[in-house]
Amino acid sequence: MQNDLILGKLEEIIEPSFVSNRMEDLYIYSQDPGASLPRKVDYVVMPETVEQVQEVVKLANKEKIPIIPMGGGLTLSGLVIPLKGGIVMDMKRMNKIIDINSQNRYALIEAGVTSGQLLAYLNKNHPDLQPPIPDAPPSVTIAGNALIHGSGYLSQKYGDHGAMINGLEVILPDGEVYKFGSCAISDYWFTRGPIPDLIGLFISSFGTMGIVTKLSIKLFPKPKMRDIVFGLCKDPNNLPELITKITHREVAEDILLGIQDKPDWMKGYTFIIVYITGESEEELNNKTKILKALYRKANSRYMKVPKHIEDVFLEKPQFAAKAADFRKGGGFEYVGAFIPLQLIPKLIQIGTDISLKHGIVPTLGARLIGQGHSAMFFISYSFNRADPKDMENARDALHETNKAVLEVGGIPWKAEIEGQQLILEKMDPNYKKLLKAIKNLIDPNGIMNPGNWEVK
Numbered sequence: 001m002q003n004d005l006i007l008g009k010l011e012e013i014i015e016p017s018f019v020s021n022r023m024e025d026l027y028i029y030s031q032d033p034g035a036s037l038p039r040k041v042d043y044v045v046m047p048e049t050v051e052q053v054q055e056v057v058k059l060a061n062k063e064k065i066p067i068i069p070m071g072g073g074l075t076l077s078g079l080v081i082p083l084k085g086g087i088v089m090d091m092k093r094m095n096k097i098i099d100i101n102s103q104n105r106y107a108l109i110e111a112g113v114t115s116g117q118l119l120a121y122l123n124k125n126h127p128d129l130q131p132p133i134p135d136a137p138p139s140v141t142i143a144g145n146a147l148i149h150g151s152g153y154l155s156q157k158y159g160d161h162g163a164m165i166n167g168l169e170v171i172l173p174d175g176e177v178y179k180f181g182s183c184a185i186s187d188y189w190f191t192r193g194p195i196p197d198l199i200g201l202f203i204s205s206f207g208t209m210g211i212v213t214k215l216s217i218k219l220f221p222k223p224k225m226r227d228i229v230f231g232l233c234k235d236p237n238n239l240p241e242l243i244t245k246i247t248h249r250e251v252a253e254d255i256l257l258g259i260q261d262k263p264d265w266m267k268g269y270t271f272i273i274v275y276i277t278g279e280s281e282e283e284l285n286n287k288t289k290i291l292k293a294l295y296r297k298a299n300s301r302y303m304k305v306p307k308h309i310e311d312v313f314l315e316k317p318q319f320a321a322k323a324a325d326f327r328k329g330g331g332f333e334y335v336g337a338f339i340p341l342q343l344i345p346k347l348i349q350i351g352t353d354i355s356l357k358h359g360i361v362p363t364l365g366a367r368l369i370g371q372g373h374s375a376m377f378f379i380s381y382s383f384n385r386a387d388p389k390d391m392e393n394a395r396d397a398l399h400e401t402n403k404a405v406l407e408v409g410g411i412p413w414k415a416e417i418e419g420q421q422l423i424l425e426k427m428d429p430n431y432k433k434l435l436k437a438i439k440n441l442i443d444p445n446g447i448m449n450p451g452n453w454e455v456k
């Protein structure tokens with residue numbers, strides 16, 4: 001079918017002002033803020049209803065045109081830039097907050113609801129509840145984040161955001177609506193079980209299985225008070241044990257680590273950022289005392305920081321990314337690796353060595369996930385977007401890091417296409433065989449974000 005005929009069909013499904021194949025509209029969808037090279041997009045559509053999503057998917061399946069679901073498009077690793085052309089489906093118009101169930105603490109939302117939108121809505125209407133959101137810009141979607149095993153506030157206490165999904169409504173490539181979780185049986189979107197749990201198929205599959213139109217995400221009680229107890233650790237080998245001890249005492253809502261060569265005073269130290277919460281000053285003081293004692297025992301020390309710096313760290317989402325723009329070229333991308341705690345010292349070494357080798361200021365960190373069950377360790381590479389050589393340098397550093405992470409036993413998170421292939425190379429063959437069979441069953445024409453997770 002000719003391109004203009006496809007455009008006409010898309011315009012029959014969605015109002016023409018939300019369908020485009022114009023170069024100036026496609027340009028912005030052909031790249032993301034990370035280090036990937038731009039790639040070709042044929043159409044962009046912005047549906048408003050489930051029925052419109054269904055009809056576009058049916059058309060794409062009939063014509064064998066790739067379709068790429070996109071939320072905020074801020075994953076940085078090229079996951080929403082088509083590898084084989086096709087239709088980018090921008091979900092931002094599907095932005096209804098359908099229900100807040102405050103008793104069972106979940107939000108039922110459409111896939112285009114952003115983290116800023118849900119946070120603002122809860123602050124206004126349910127000030128005793130908080131959503132799990134990342135430290136990313138507020139224009140990212142709750143769905144896009146949860147669907148990549150994102151993490152952020154509350155992750156140390158309750159796990160990564162993929163674990164917080166109670167239920168999904170998904171349009172599969174046959175154009176039908178499927179429900180997963182308790183919503184497949186009950187009017188309440190309150191839990192994933194007790195039935196075979198198929199929700200995992202849609203997490204970290206990068207839009208290769210179907211298009212999520214609704215999801216239920218867990219909400220959490222918002223404590224009255226929140227504070228930070230900073231620590232400084234000189235010897236990274238002390239960190240795994242120290243973190244295990246902190247999580248064991250159950251005093252931390254969140255734990256972040258920061259390792260940077262700039263500003264100069266940070267060089268050679270790990271900056272420990274422990275968020276504590278409570279209902280009274282007394283509770284916060286007790287938790288602070290426990291943490292100070294734990295820091296001391298681990299040959300680390302408590303650090304008092306000026307109030308204006310503390311306030312920056314207490315912001316949601318916080319300043320993190322601004323600090324990474326050392327090259328003043330507006331670009332950064334990171335390898336975020338899921339690792340067991342004992343790998344933290346090794347990853348500090350790997351990240352520092354690779355950064356220095358590529359002439360990039362080391363900017364590393366970690367976020368604890370699920371009471372110390374794992375950590376997301378990030379190694380961030382800044383680059384100047386106006387300089388193709390500098391971008392290539394960052395891509396090389398990212399690739400080298402993915403390899404090194406896999407070698408020592410970690411797993412790159414939200415990996416770009418090259419990283420996905422490295423993971424697949426190392427994956428157990430039977431896992432791959434099953435993944436391929438499931439994918440072929442769900443998407444026999446290979447239309448969903450093709451190229452990603454492709455088992456060769």
Ligand SMILES: Cc1cc2nc3c(=O)[nH]c(=O)nc-3n(C[C@H](O)[C@H](O)[C@H](O)COP(=O)(O)OP(=O)(O)OC[C@H]3O[C@@H](n4cnc5c(N)ncnc54)[C@H](O)[C@@H]3O)c2cc1C
Nearest residue numbers: 071072073074075134135141144145150151206207212321
């Ligand atoms: C400055 C900065 C800070 C960041 N900090 C964090 C952080 O603290 N924690 C963290 O987890 N991440 C962080 N990120 C990474 C990323 O921005 C977030 O994880 C973000 O929430 C991803 O959501 P998105 O809406 O941008 O997803 P997108 O990039 O739009 O999509 C992500 C993936 O999900 C798929 N997808 C999106 N919507 C759907 C759908 N409806 N159906 C099926 N598949 C879909 C896409 O195809 C893609 O593969 C950060 C990024 C930046 C730029």
